Amino acid sequence: xxxxxxxxLKEPAPMYTVCVRGHVMIAHSxxxxxxxxxxxxxxxxxxxxxxxRRAELGPEGVVIDIxxxxxxxxxxxxxxxxxxxxDEPAFANQNTTTEFLSRAIFDRIAMRLDSGExxxxxxxxxxxxxxxxxxxxxxxxxxxxxGLARS
Amino acid sequence: xxxxxxxxLKEPAPMYTVCVRGHVMIAHSxxxxxxxxxxxxxxxxxxxxxxxRRAELGPEGVVIDIxxxxxxxxxxxxxxxxxxxxDEPAFANQNTTTEFLSRAIFDRIAMRLDSGExxxxxxxxxxxxxxxxxxxxxxxxxxxxxGLARS
Amino acid sequence: xxxxxxxxLKEPAPMYTVCVRGHVMIAHSxxxxxxxxxxxxxxxxxxxxxxxRRAELGPEGVVIDIxxxxxxxxxxxxxxxxxxxxDEPAFANQNTTTEFLSRAIFDRIAMRLDSGExxxxxxxxxxxxxxxxxxxxxxxxxxxxxGLARS
Amino acid sequence: xxxxxxxxLKEPAPMYTVCVRGHVMIAHSxxxxxxxxxxxxxxxxxxxxxxxRRAELGPEGVVIDIxxxxxxxxxxxxxxxxxxxxDEPAFANQNTTTEFLSRAIFDRIAMRLDSGExxxxxxxxxxxxxxxxxxxxxxxxxxxxxGLARS
Amino acid sequence: xxxxxxxxLKEPAPMYTVCVRGHVMIAHSxxxxxxxxxxxxxxxxxxxxxxxRRAELGPEGVVIDIxxxxxxxxxxxxxxxxxxxxDEPAFANQNTTTEFLSRAIFDRIAMRLDSGExxxxxxxxxxxxxxxxxxxxxxxxxxxxxGLARS
Amino acid sequence: xxxxxxxxLKEPAPMYTVCVRGHVMIAHSxxxxxxxxxxxxxxxxxxxxxxxRRAELGPEGVVIDIxxxxxxxxxxxxxxxxxxxxDEPAFANQNTTTEFLSRAIFDRIAMRLDSGExxxxxxxxxxxxxxxxxxxxxxxxxxxxxGLARS
Numbered sequence: 001x002x003x004x005x006x007x008x009l010k011e012p013a014p015m016y017t018v019c020v021r022g023h024v025m026i027a028h029s030x031x032x033x034x035x036x037x038x039x040x041x042x043x044x045x046x047x048x049x050x051x052x053r054r055a056e057l058g059p060e061g062v063v064i065d066i067x068x069x070x071x072x073x074x075x076x077x078x079x080x081x082x083x084x085x086x087d088e089p090a091f092a093n094q095n096t097t098t099e100f101l102s103r104a105i106f107d108r109i110a111m112r113l114d115s116g117e118x119x120x121x122x123x124x125x126x127x128x129x130x131x132x133x134x135x136x137x138x139x140x141x142x143x144x145x146x147g148l149a150r151s
Numbered sequence: 152x153x154x155x156x157x158x159x160l161k162e163p164a165p166m167y168t169v170c171v172r173g174h175v176m177i178a179h180s181x182x183x184x185x186x187x188x189x190x191x192x193x194x195x196x197x198x199x200x201x202x203x204r205r206a207e208l209g210p211e212g213v214v215i216d217i218x219x220x221x222x223x224x225x226x227x228x229x230x231x232x233x234x235x236x237x238d239e240p241a242f243a244n245q246n247t248t249t250e251f252l253s254r255a256i257f258d259r260i261a262m263r264l265d266s267g268e269x270x271x272x273x274x275x276x277x278x279x280x281x282x283x284x285x286x287x288x289x290x291x292x293x294x295x296x297x298g299l300a301r302s
Numbered sequence: 303x304x305x306x307x308x309x310x311l312k313e314p315a316p317m318y319t320v321c322v323r324g325h326v327m328i329a330h331s332x333x334x335x336x337x338x339x340x341x342x343x344x345x346x347x348x349x350x351x352x353x354x355r356r357a358e359l360g361p362e363g364v365v366i367d368i369x370x371x372x373x374x375x376x377x378x379x380x381x382x383x384x385x386x387x388x389d390e391p392a393f394a395n396q397n398t399t400t401e402f403l404s405r406a407i408f409d410r411i412a413m414r415l416d417s418g419e420x421x422x423x424x425x426x427x428x429x430x431x432x433x434x435x436x437x438x439x440x441x442x443x444x445x446x447x448x449g450l451a452r453s
Numbered sequence: 454x455x456x457x458x459x460x461x462l463k464e465p466a467p468m469y470t471v472c473v474r475g476h477v478m479i480a481h482s483x484x485x486x487x488x489x490x491x492x493x494x495x496x497x498x499x500x501x502x503x504x505x506r507r508a509e510l511g512p513e514g515v516v517i518d519i520x521x522x523x524x525x526x527x528x529x530x531x532x533x534x535x536x537x538x539x540d541e542p543a544f545a546n547q548n549t550t551t552e553f554l555s556r557a558i559f560d561r562i563a564m565r566l567d568s569g570e571x572x573x574x575x576x577x578x579x580x581x582x583x584x585x586x587x588x589x590x591x592x593x594x595x596x597x598x599x600g601l602a603r604s
Numbered sequence: 605x606x607x608x609x610x611x612x613l614k615e616p617a618p619m620y621t622v623c624v625r626g627h628v629m630i631a632h633s634x635x636x637x638x639x640x641x642x643x644x645x646x647x648x649x650x651x652x653x654x655x656x657r658r659a660e661l662g663p664e665g666v667v668i669d670i671x672x673x674x675x676x677x678x679x680x681x682x683x684x685x686x687x688x689x690x691d692e693p694a695f696a697n698q699n700t701t702t703e704f705l706s707r708a709i710f711d712r713i714a715m716r717l718d719s720g721e722x723x724x725x726x727x728x729x730x731x732x733x734x735x736x737x738x739x740x741x742x743x744x745x746x747x748x749x750x751g752l753a754r755s
Numbered sequence: 756x757x758x759x760x761x762x763x764l765k766e767p768a769p770m771y772t773v774c775v776r777g778h779v780m781i782a783h784s785x786x787x788x789x790x791x792x793x794x795x796x797x798x799x800x801x802x803x804x805x806x807x808r809r810a811e812l813g814p815e816g817v818v819i820d821i822x823x824x825x826x827x828x829x830x831x832x833x834x835x836x837x838x839x840x841x842d843e844p845a846f847a848n849q850n851t852t853t854e855f856l857s858r859a860i861f862d863r864i865a866m867r868l869d870s871g872e873x874x875x876x877x878x879x880x881x882x883x884x885x886x887x888x889x890x891x892x893x894x895x896x897x898x899x900x901x902g903l904a905r906s
Contacts, residue, residue: 013295013296014293014294014295014296015293015294015295016250016253016254016291016292016293017250017291017292017293017294018249018250018289018290018291019289019290019291020288020289021287021288021289021589022288023588023589023590025491025495025496025497025587025588026495026496027480027494027495027496027537028496030815030816031815032815034815034817034820034822035815036822037534037535038478038535040535040536040537041480041536041537042478042479042480042496042534042535042536042537043478043479043480043481043495043496043497043498044478044496044497044498045496045497045498045499045587045588046498047588047589057248057250057251057254060181060182060183060185060186060246060248061181061245061246061247061248061250061251062185062246062248062250063250063291065185066289067185067187081490081495082490082491082493082495083493083494083495084480084493084494084495094816095815095816095817096816097812097815097816097817098773099771099772099773099812099816099817099818100812100816102771103771103812134478134498135476135478135498135500136474136476136500136740136741136776137476137740137775137776137777138773138774138775138776138821139773139774140771140772140773140774140818141771141772142769142770142771142772143769143770143772144768144769144770145768145769164899164900165897165898165899165900166897166898166899167854167857167858167895167896167897168854168895168896168897168898169853169854169893169894169895170893170894170895171892171893172438172891172892172893173892174437174438174439176340176344176345176346176436176437177344177345178329178330178343178344178345178386179345188383188384189327189384191384191385191386192329192385192386193327193328193329193345193383193384193385193386194327194328194329194330194344194345194346194347195327195345195346195347196345196346196347196348196436196437197347198437198438208852208854208855208858211785211786211787211789211790211850211852212785212849212850212851212852212854212855213789213850213852213854214854214895216789217893218789218791232339232344233339233340233342233344234342234343234344235329235342235343235344285327285347286325286327286347286349287323287325287349287589287590288325288589315597315598316595316596316597316598317595317596317597318552318555318556318593318594318595319552319593319594319595319596320551320552320591320592320593321591321592321593322590322591323589323590323591324590332664332665333664334664336664336666336669336671337664338671359550359552359553359556362483362484362485362487362488362548362550363483363547363548363549363550363552363553364487364548364550364552365552365593367487368591369487369489396665397664397665397666398665399661399664399665399666400622401620401621401622401661401665401666401667402661402665404620405620405661438625438891438892439624439625439626439891440622440623440624440625440670441622441623442620442621442622442623442667443620443621444618444619444620444621445618445619445621446617446618446619447617447618466748466749467746467747467748467749468746468747468748469703469706469707469744469745469746470703470744470745470746470747471702471703471742471743471744472742472743472744472745473741473742474740474741474742475741510701510703510704510707513634513635513636513638513639513699513701514634514698514699514700514701514703514704515638515699515701515703516703516744518638519742520638520640625891627890627891627892629793629797629798629799629889629890630797630798631782631796631797631798631839632782632798641836641837642780642837644837644838644839645782645838645839646780646781646782646798646836646837646838646839647780647781647782647783647797647798647799647800648780648798648799648800649798649799649800649801649889649890650800651890651891685792685797686792686793686795686797687795687796687797688782688795688796688797738780738800739778739780739800739802740776740778740802741778
């Protein structure tokens with residue numbers, strides 16, 4: 001069945017996604033000529049979408065407990081909210097670009113998944129995607145499988 | 152060329168997508184402590200996006216007849232609109248969560264594709280994605296290849 | 303210059319507005335042939351915007367304490383959330399249409415303003431507007447001066 | 454005709470509006486316990502809508518030259534973009550709240566209107582409204598007649 | 605209490621609004637140097653919002669029959685949809701700008717209101733507003749009282 | 756570990772995405788009965804999103820220079836803006852459908868990537884996606900790996 005063998009390379013496997021949204025308001029500056037005036041201290045509102053993906057629904061018919069997912073997102077954003085990220089030790093010597101922060105929030109959610117905070121079924125999640133909307137004309141995201149982290 | 156051989160595993164194959172939007176207003180309740188107050192009879196507006204994916208355009212330069220696609224989506228949503236889903240035999244003993252309904256609408260569109268309602272070219276579609284927006288801060292989706300269903 | 307004398311009647315006086323957003327998911331049904339299939343038990347997600355208007359800013363440079371405003375909106379929406387409005391005594395013999403609910407939420411916010419829950423400066427608000435978005439293609443609102451209620 | 458005499462008090466006069474959108478990314482902090490954690494240095498993306506209102510269209514069928522209006526908005530936002538507003542002399546001893554900044558941008562547009570930068574027809578504008586969206590769940594605006602400023 | 609006497613001049617009277625949305629895709633060109641490259645034949649998608657305003661709800665708890673309102677909007681947009689407006693006799697020698705079209709659609713809705721197509725209660729409407737979104741960064745609207753047309 | 760071996764077929768590899776938005780207003784007509792009234796000369800506003808994807812961030816912490824990316828998108832849209840696409844030699848004998856134009860804009864961006872206009876790091880991009888929103892209820896996109904074009 002060569003057509004079957006090739007198909008998964010091209011097309012999405014069956015997948016459910018649930019997404020929750022929050023936001024955070026921070027200050028920061030960037031290092032590097034590339035950034036032009038954004039080298040100055042400025043700020044951003046990031047509207048943050050977190051997508052949780054799973055191949056099959058749990059017995060209750062859900063991907064994940066959306067209440068807990070929202071609590072976890074809120075808690076992670078609270079760690080960053082109303083801060084100057086230039087002063088955060090966790091981001092020392094880093095440009096906290098929109099794409100970098102997408103990954104940083106991804107990693108913090110993955111850690112809380114591993115510690116069980118999202119409840120039963122969270123170990124069945126196959127991947128996450130975190131998207132940060134920085135304005136009505138620009139956004140960035142980071143997505144990855146959760147498989148390697150667990151194996 | 153090992154890099155060529157590996158690349159398709161990581162990156163999207165060439166793909167066109169067309170998406171149409173509709174909406175539906177329903178009542179339902181959920182079974183299970185997980186749902187907290189959503190165990191009570193309540194309701195939702197779902198804004199529904201259906202994405203049709205195809206590797207190459209047809210002779211007219213389209214993925215699918217968007218007029219027919221919209222008609223099919225409207226017809227499927229009409230089956231659910233202004234109803235209490237707790238009373239629908241098709242959903243007996245099911246929590247009609249946002250993710251469950253994404254799949255249910257996916258299946259109904261796939262059935263109409265198979266029966267020819269979307270016209271010529273519909274057999275060239277490789278996959279579908281159905282997304283239900285339940286509010287400005289949460290959505291769920293289901294996506295899958297159409298290949299297995301047809302083989 | 304009679305046109306100058308009349309102008310203030312036609313054009314907006316100087317006015318600041320602050321708006322906060324929440325949402326609520328409810329079930330209900332409507333009485334009357336006008337409503338067609340919406341006479342059946344169904345439901346809606348309402349994305350709710352509340353606008354607070356004031357002619358001059360307070361000493362802190364704000365229209366109102368936006369934190370308290372959000373708390374008050376959340377508390378009011380919690381009274382309705384995940385409920386079948388057909389069973390609510392407060393709405394007995396009423397069609398809980400989008401426009402009716404805009405007014406009902408307006409009244410509940412005005413009551414909490416009067417009881418001091420929104421803090422200092424709330425007595426300087428001149429008017430409110432409450433908008434309920436029921437889908438991506440329809441919304442309703444109610445707006446009114448707060449002046450008469452206080453005199 | 455008492456109904457005519459009263460009507461202007463309640464209903465809008467005929468009015469055309471044209472709105473253009475831009476955005477700005479800034480840092481700032483607030484003074485006052487009211488602001489809680491927003492007393493810390495943080496930041497925001499403001500998506501800025503400017504509405505130009507006029508009772509009758511000009512000979513070309515427009516409220517204003519939308520190209521010039523966009524240039525003026527861009528120029529004004531450039532004065533603030535990628536800055537720490539705490540360091541701006543123009544805002545010394547001010548909380549640069551969303552509502553305060555709506556007014557500040559209103560005033561800067563009104564000044565450029567008066568200096569003729571928006572071209573012919575700008576003197577026929579009756580009012581402006583400036584709205585700053587600070588997130589997907591909050592915005593503020595300032596609106597006022599342009600009549601008094603010119604008389 | 606002169607401030608009380610003046611207040612109604614400045615603040616909104618109690619008012620309900622219901623809004624429905626549709627869209628239309630047209631070609632056109634503009635006459636006049638002001639328009640720069642838009643003097644060439646080009647086109648636009650207009651997402652059209654129509655707001656119906658009324659001081660008190662009817663016996664069913666509605667501003668207007670929203671089903672009929674949507675039908676009327678659809679019918680009016682159908683008159684323009686997929687056309688080159690430069691060839692429309694109704695718009696001869698007119699620049700069909702976004703603001704001009706807002707008024708043209710306003711007038712067509714007002715005519716249908718007068719002919720009774722929106723059903724009982726439509727004669728209680730006090731004003732209409734028509735907004736055309738031409739992109740994610742620009743819109744125009746026209747609003748007016750319905751009173752004079754009827755007296 | 757067969758589950759490990761299969762996983763990459765089903766799940767996304769780690770991937771960063773940056774997206775910028777622009778828009779274009781064009782006229783065109785379609786050939787073919789399928790299109791019904793869209794066979795007439797009409798037009799559209801396309802709100803255009805371009806996603807740039809890359810497996811790892813560059814030394815500055817970015818996927819791509821977002822300033823240059825926006826310039827390139829603006830330049831490409833300028834080639835089409837305020838035109839009748841029926842008269843464009845590049846599109847002769849083509850239906851310039853939303854999906855076709857998604858591909859055409861994809862190809863023009865890929866060409867500029869190859870010519871170095873997006874600066875250092877652009878050769879590390881793995882894929883692009885171009886999405887054209889034609890209204891609030893329909894969009895189309897084209898996405899593909901950039902690998903083959905470079906090998």
